[in-house]
Amino acid sequence: MAQSDEEDDYMNMVFEDAPKGPKYETSLQRAARRRKEGEAKARQKTKAEREEEAEAAREASLATALPETNKGFKMMAKFGFKQGDALGKSESGRKEPIRVNVKDDRGGIGLESEKKRKFREQFEEADRLAKRSKEEEGDYLEVLRQEQKEKMAGRDLNDAQRTAERLFDKEAEEKGTPEPSEKPLKDINVLWRTRARRRAEIKRDKQQRRELNDSIASRLPTLAPEDDDDDDDSKVAQGQDLAPFYTTLENDVEDEDPELEDFEALPVTERLHKVLTYLRDKYRYCLYCGHEFPDAEMEGCPGMTQEDHD
Template identity: 85%
Template sequence: MAESEEEDDYMNMVFEDAPKGPKHETSLQRAARKRKEGEARARQKTKAEREEEAEASREASLATALPETNKGFKMMAKFGFKQGDALGKSEDGRKEPIRVSVKEDRGGIGLESEKKRKFREQFEAAERLAKRAKEEEGDYLEVLRQEQKEKKAERDLNSAQRTAERLFDKEAEEKGTPESSEKPLKDINVFWRIRARRREEKKRDKQQRRELNNSIASRLPTLAHEDDDDDDKVAQGRDLAPFYTTLENDREDEDSELAEFEALPITERLQKVLLFLREEYRYCLYCGHEYPDADMEGCPGVTDEDHD
């Protein structure tokens, strides 16, 4: 028997979706929904959530264009304003609304400007103090560098004067002429005369102390000699001659040439002595060498900076 009807294809059968449930909520569902809504209304929102909602509402309002039914829009439309146009007769005004700056504190309207003014004044005062401190630090460092430079120049000058005196005495010994120690103070070269003067002062101070001690010891009471006619045999030392003749004859002669040289700046005195060593003895203090000829080939210069 021929089958006149096609067999059902159960593999390709399409079933209707399962029922989604009743169209109307049950009393239990309604009670659960109301309970959840009540709990949501009763819950206190946090400050961050309230600020977020306010910000979202504000942004939504700013993003919404002014409707044509608005009274203000109708007034501007009478003057030719269209949605999206710029404000102003020349149409060069702003198209976006002015951003809203929310004041979140309870201070007065001018308080923020006053705070900014005070902060700006404090910042400017701090800048001035920092600048002054930096200048004072720079001045202090400059003074310190200058002091170190002068101390270095004093050491170099002392070395140069000692070297010049040594070379002079060496040359005098070879020629048989008087050395610095054998000459009067004013006949010594002014470049190292101060060294001889200091030696003389040191020698004189030592002599004065010795004579003073001898004078004090000579005036102490002592027993008289047995052959003395004094009955008490005690002599007070009044007839003894004093030994402090150096103190009485201490008269320093003025030396204007030395005073004029010592009044020069330390660097200028050092420069003069260094040039004297090079011209007279072909000697460089910083090389520490006495050259065979006047050209002094190999010496980089006169000053210490030239030898760096």
């Protein structure tokens, strides 16, 4: 037999007349409650908790509209102000109160702005110094690269001058007109005249050192030839009968050479360019290929400079 829809569902029944808790708290409950409240009041709140409560109270106050029972609201209502309207005759004023920035330190008014200004100046100074240091570092690296480049160009210049001089001497021997060993410096091509002048200076220095060592022997008295006059004895005793050894001082290397001075005054890269051009035009020779080409087009050579051969 099916149950009727009107039958009660005993599983979901609610007894409204069920007994409830005591209407009044007992003495034990009251004592426990008072003990908890006393402990809560006696506990010292931390600074963070006090600041949090003050912030919450301030935000709640700012979020609460001015009640109509407020005396100030009543005065503004007489001039037509309504809740939610903006201030001013043209209603262009503020609708929300000005935010409050609580000052929680003991510094004077304006000190925070001064700190911000100093901090901003320090930041700008640090940024300026960092940029300057970066620029100086870049300049220093550029100077190092330039010095390295000039040093490499100096080595290439010396190699190019040696090669040009060798090819010139080789051509002169093939023609049967070799260059004299004591050729004046001004008659040597200015492109490699520096090498010839350096060799002449080294030769002169060696000769002077040799003459300086031999000069000690020249000061010692020696026997004069028997057929000399009697006056020679006094010359011998004084060491004045010997010929002087310092002949290199009379034939010193020519100091004045305006053409060479002008050439040496040029930057090393420009001097190198002149010598390389001479080698290519005169002998069809590339210093970096190390090869003398058969024709003027120098087919196969990538270029004149070291960068072209890299």
